[in-house]
Amino acid sequence: MNILIMGGPGAGKGTMSARIVAQFHVNHISTGDIFRAEIGSGSELGQKAKSYMDQGLLVPDEITNAMVAEYLAHLSDRKCGFLLDGYPRTLDQAQAFDTISAQQPDLAIDVVLAMEIPFATLAERITGRRLCKQCGEIYHIKANPSKQEGICDVCGSELYQRQDDTLESLEVRLAEYHRQTEPVMAFYEAKGLVRHINANQPIEAVWDDVKKALTNL
Numbered sequence: 001m002n003i004l005i006m007g008g009p010g011a012g013k014g015t016m017s018a019r020i021v022a023q024f025h026v027n028h029i030s031t032g033d034i035f036r037a038e039i040g041s042g043s044e045l046g047q048k049a050k051s052y053m054d055q056g057l058l059v060p061d062e063i064t065n066a067m068v069a070e071y072l073a074h075l076s077d078r079k080c081g082f083l084l085d086g087y088p089r090t091l092d093q094a095q096a097f098d099t100i101s102a103q104q105p106d107l108a109i110d111v112v113l114a115m116e117i118p119f120a121t122l123a124e125r126i127t128g129r130r131l132c133k134q135c136g137e138i139y140h141i142k143a144n145p146s147k148q149e150g151i152c153d154v155c156g157s158e159l160y161q162r163q164d165d166t167l168e169s170l171e172v173r174l175a176e177y178h179r180q181t182e183p184v185m186a187f188y189e190a191k192g193l194v195r196h197i198n199a200n201q202p203i204e205a206v207w208d209d210v211k212k213a214l215t216n217l
């Protein structure tokens with residue numbers, strides 16, 4: 001099963017992705033995570049992406065499409081399919097991915113999860129997010145706190161805040177989402193692939209709805 005999860009910044013894509021991967025044994029392909037790993041390693045790609053990400057702007061399509069194509073070409077274990085998190089998020093990317101999946105039909109998207117939440121509620125999610133430096137586990141200081149402040153429950157490493165988790169960057173990311181990503185939702189809606197998820201509920205309730213959407217295909 002190939003899944004695309006879409007939604008604004010902080011809608012809960014990463015939180016649901018971790019659970020989907022554990023339950024459905026699919027490969028998690030998060031372009032945001034790949035860019036952050038490239039920045040961490042100091043690569044040329046990371047350096048190019050950083051200036052855009054720090055401002056909340058999308059990385060240009062030619063860089064992102066090439067990175068995803070390269071990533072897929074070198075993926076040896078396709079497991080039970082894919083979970084695309086944060087890609088495609090422009091019409092150009094959706095068309096580029098359609099071209100790739102026309103050549104490799106096992107990559108075609110089967111279902112799109114649309115994580116729906118009023119944008120006014122996202123500031124609290126973004127500013128309260130904490131992540132594990134080592135394993136990437138996602139926490140929230142109120143909604144999903146770690147047992148010991150600043151320390152990951154899973155691996156005991158230090159938690160950190162993402163550089164783009166500021167109110168200034170959130171404003172830009174929301175504007176990018178309206179301008180560039182909402183048309184992608186319409187693109188998949190026209191293909192009849194979209195399942196709407198109320199992402200404005202406690203994490204367990206969102207997960208119940210996601211599981212239902214993925215098991216009643």
Ligand code: AP5
Binds near residue numbers: 008052125126
């Ligand atoms: P990316 O990393 O994809 O960030 P994003 O889309 O802004 O989304 P987030 O990761 O911030 O949020 P999320 O939905 O995963 O929420 P999470 O589960 O963590 O992209 C970052 C940047 O990379 C982009 O701005 C761009 O520059 C670049 N980029 C990436 N992909 C690109 C592409 N395709 N093209 C071009 N550029 C690209 O949850 C957030 C918080 O809320 C957490 O603290 C969590 O614990 C909490 N939470 C989650 N669910 C709930 C709930 N139900 N109730 C209460 N709290 C909750």
Ligand code: MG
Binds near residue numbers: 013014015032
């Ligand atoms: Mg995420």
